[in-house]
Amino acid sequence: MKRINVGFIGCGGIANAHAQRLAKFADVKLVAFCDIAIERARTFASRYNGRAYSDWHEMLDKEKLDAVFICLPPFAHRDEVIVAAEKGINIYIEKPIALNMKLAREMVRAVEKAGIKSQVGYQLRFAAGVERAKRLIDEGKVGDIGLVVGAYWCRFIRKDWWIDRSKSGGQIVEQSTHLYDILRWLCGDVSRVYAEMDRIFYKDMEEMSIEDVSSVILRFKSGAVGSVTATIGAVPHFWWVRWSIIGKEAMLESEDPNSLKIYWSSKEPLKIEEYREIGRDPMTLAERDLIDAISRDKPTRTPISEGAKTLELTLAAIKAAESGRVVALPLAN
Secondary structure, eight states, X not given: OOOEEEEEEOOSHHXXXXXHHHTTOTTEEEEEEEOSSHHHHHHHHHHHTOEEESOHHHHHHHSOOSEEEEOOOGGGOSXXXXXXXXXXXXEEEOSSSOSSHHHHHHHHHHHHHHXXXXXXXXXXXXXXXXXXXXXXXXXXXXXXXXXXXEEEEOBOOOSSGGGOHHHHOOHHHHTTHHHHHHHHHHHOOEEEEEEXXXXXXXXXXXXXXXOSEEEEEEEETTSOEEEEEEESBSOTTOOEEEEEEEESSOEEEESSTTXXXXXXXXXXXXXXXXXXXXXXXXHHHHHHHHHHHHHHTOOOSSXXXXXXXXXXXXXXXXXXXXXXXXXXXXXXO
């Protein structure tokens, strides 16, 4: 069995989550770790018997990597994807892949030109309820979709780069992007958006420049109408990633990504099915999907082109809210 040599750019919390999972894969070897804070890289290297670097260029030059996990905050993304692609190294990149479409499109072009495998960290595409909904929609069992509604509500705040829009992009771009990606994957691309957003719950934080409430209206290319609300000011200890889809033949409702309730409106009397999978870890499945894509030369579920499309949708929402106007997709820049 050929083992896939994996390196890391960025050794923070999300890198730790990935490394813990990958270390359990029999066909993966964690060989190199890079962080501008070299001690963090050394901690990972010691834990997984790899080598530590403070310069990712040096790591990519010296190591024979099959894949690199890019676990940097949004503002730190530069040319890592482009350089890795030029070297033929497959990539896993955390979302959002960039904070502007110019860089995102450069990433996509580099990956597609090199023909490497790529996966973006939208792991909720691998959640059980989301997968079940996708299958039902693709098989035509839900029928034409007319209405799509989503809510990403939590009580969350970080007093670091996350509350600076120039570094994170804001809640829509950096966090509730997971929900936008789910709805894009299930219901198709969006043609235009209108949005409102504000800072209401954290007005006392002068250093904060991101929204803490938002409401976005979506018009899908299919003709369906949608709305997504998001907040970081909801009640503590609850983290809602909820959505509903109304089709001609059925209504889908998900209270958490690993569950799905199906209301068959075309059947008399009304038939309701409930589906839930306990213990499924979507992040592990997203990682497994990339490793299998490399080993078996198959597509990944969320290639970087998909990451760029979801980024574009969230950036359009921000633009609409800031301008007070309807914004059409694709964006010009």
